[in-house]
Structure formats: C-alpha cells, structure tokens
Amino acid sequence: GEATIIDAWSFTEAGDKSLRVELERAFNLTSDLGLVAEVFFTKGMGAIRAFKPHPFSPIRPALAERLNTAAEIFEKLGACAVEGKYDGFRLQVHMSAGKVEIYSRKQERVTHMFPDVVAGVKKQMRAREIIFEGEALAYNEDTGEFLPFQETITRKRKYGVSKKAEEMPLRMFAFELLYLDGKDWTNEPYHARRKKLTEIMGKGDVVALAKNVIVKTPKALQKFFDECVSSGLEGIVAKDLSAPYVAGARKFAWIKLKRSYSEKLADTIDVVIVGFYYGKGKRTEFGLGGLLTAVKAGDRFRTVAKIGTGFSEAQMREFHDSLSKISSKQKPAEVDSLLTPDVWVKPRVVVEVKADEITRSPVHKCAWKDNEGLALRFPRLMRVRTDKGADDATTEKEVVELYELQKHASA
C-alpha cells in the first residue's frame, strides 16, 4: 500500500525509513501521493515539513480505537471530551470562495449527492475557507427520531437526487474543524478545535454541532453514554482534550464505545449452522471461510446471517472437520434459504452470535414476509454452544420480538 511506497522514497533520500513519519503526514493531509512525490523530489523535506491542508484536497480521516467500557476509556484518557456517535455517514466538507465540495470517508467526491448539505453549509458556516467533518443522517423533525442507517444510506445516489433530498432531508452533526481561513487547525488541541468550531457555527436547520460534553469522572462518562444510547445514538466517541487531529491514523486519541459492546445492550442469539463456505486467501488452508446460520421456526430453519469473523484459525479447522461429517449433498428439506453455501450442513450445531442490531433483509429468510426478512448487522461468532441442540436455538419469533423492541428503544 501507500506505506510501502513512502518507505521506498525515504530510502532513496535517507537510506532508511527515517523520513516516513513526515512523508506520511503530508500524504494524510492531502490524500495525494503524486503531489507528495513531486514536492519531495523537487523541493525536498523542507517543503514536506511545511505541508498543510488546503480546500479541495481531502484529508484522510482520523479513526477511533475501541474499548469495551466507560471505565477503561477513563483509565486511558482521564478527563476527556465525549461526543455522541451518530449512525450515518461521515462527511468532510470543504468550502472556499463560495464553492463547496464534500468528500466521503474514502475521499470520494460526493458533493452532487447532497445539495441540501451544500446549501446548509453555505448558509450557516461563518467562514471564507473551511474544512470540517461531521456525520450526516436522516432525521425526523416531527418525532425527533433518527432514521435507521438503512434509510439514510439511500441518500447516497447518482440519480433522483433532488427528489430524494426533499423527501429525506439530511442533518449534519459537525464534530471536527481541520482548517479555517488559511490556518491549519489539525495541530491544535481538541478543545481549541471544538471551541473554534462552535464560534463559527451559524444557526440553521441543516448543520448542528454533535452532542458533546467534557467529563471529569468515569461516572459522568457512563452517564453521557447512557443518555446518548437512550436518545437513539450508537454510542459515544471519547477524545483526548489535548491531542491534535491525527489524519489517517487509528490512534488512542479517539476511543469509541458502542452500545453493542456491552453485554446487556447487544443482541446475542443462538443460531444453527446450515452450511459453510470454503473461504479465500489464507482461509483456503482451513477449508472454511464462513458459516451460513439460521433460526428455528417450528420445524423449519430460516437463515438470519452469515458469520465470517470471530473464529480463530484452530476453530476454523475444527468447524471444517466437524461440519464435513454432517454435510448434506443438497439443501436439507427443513431449511429455508435464498443463499447457497459451498457445503450444506444438517442443522445440528448451535453457535452463539453477537450482532449490533437487527435489520430488514432482502436475502435472509427469517420472518420472511412481502419479499423481506430479518438479518443481523455486524454478526460475529462468540462461541460454540456444545450444550445446545438445534431445538434449543433462538426462534424466529424471538428475533421478531428483538426487532420490535429495538424499534421502540430509539425514541
């Protein structure tokens, strides 16, 4: 990847990797390897050290690590800032001389998809030149509810943009200021970035500041997390008050805590394996890349998720061996599935799977009705339930109940 290329440049000049960090910073601030190369080879390291972001070159976004409890986060950061985590898509907005461009998390130009955001930014941000970030999502003004990610994502489109924008206006929750009127803000501490962002935010319906507090105790952190979750957010992101904005890195300056990390707030269900896939790359050697799993509905087994993560290499070998022994040439008669695994398996083995939430599905047969079923979002294997048989698996009815519960929980 880019790291290898940058290392190579460092070698040509210094004979080792010593220039890597600075070259990488230049790349992270512009997402433009060509530009970094040109500057490096024509002007040298002095110009690389002087690199700063500028409008219309997307900055590679800072990323967050994760921890599982508020206590662990506080141990790591001490007193810190905490922001609500919104379940939409991340946008980086650039504005200069009245022109606005919007970039996605992967630095794609997505301006044309969000005319409503563009208009809101022009109207609300009191700046000549700015780069800032936030999360955009669909929002119901009347009920105050956020729409599920599945709805928000339909705004990511090429055609029918203005009609869709009218039907489903977005709201953008801003959380980072990176550049303002010629000044690079990425090296400023978080508290300064946030203060400045607050100062330049004008009133309006589109852009708002992300919910934010400063906490001085683990208890306060936990309380804010609970508030966020009960108001329908995914969780929180905690930030080191004195840390700069570290572009393109997963540093412990940002730590996320999602509601699904907690045992109590996650959906953990027991599913039956009905098939498996051989897998690609490294997994070829284990003979298993993933599992097709189902819940129980009377005498039937209806698919609810594929599981492709959470097992160790040893576990993959074990699954391959044990499942091969109960394989079936064809789909077992009692299984309802639109998907075809590489190997069908008699529904016998139960595994515990964790998921962030339950979503409507066009491909999974659980609770299938009117061409739509239910599926798990972010399914991962927790453990094998050797103590359970197929009859003890979670039922379709229980999944429906969890789905209903989840809908009402976010009010």
Next chain:
DNA sequence: TGTGCCTGCCC
C-alpha cells in the same frame, strides 16, 4: 422494458 447478477462503497 424488466430481471438478475455483480461491483463498489457505505457501515
């Protein structure tokens, strides 16, 4: 014109 399959990008 409509359907199904595949890809790329969101998470």
Next chain:
DNA sequence: ATTCTGC
C-alpha cells in the same frame, strides 16, 4: 463494520 494474527 468486527475480529484475528504476525510483526
């Protein structure tokens, strides 16, 4: 997105 593994 989550998770595991080699470095």
Next chain:
DNA sequence: GCAGAATGGGCAGGCACA
C-alpha cells in the same frame, strides 16, 4: 500497538440478457 487480511448486511448502479 499496528497493519493487513479475512469476513458480515445492504444500498445504488452498471451490464448482460430475456
């Protein structure tokens, strides 16, 4: 600790084909 490589659900859009 970090980077890389496996993998998940699902959306819009492109393309082949009926």
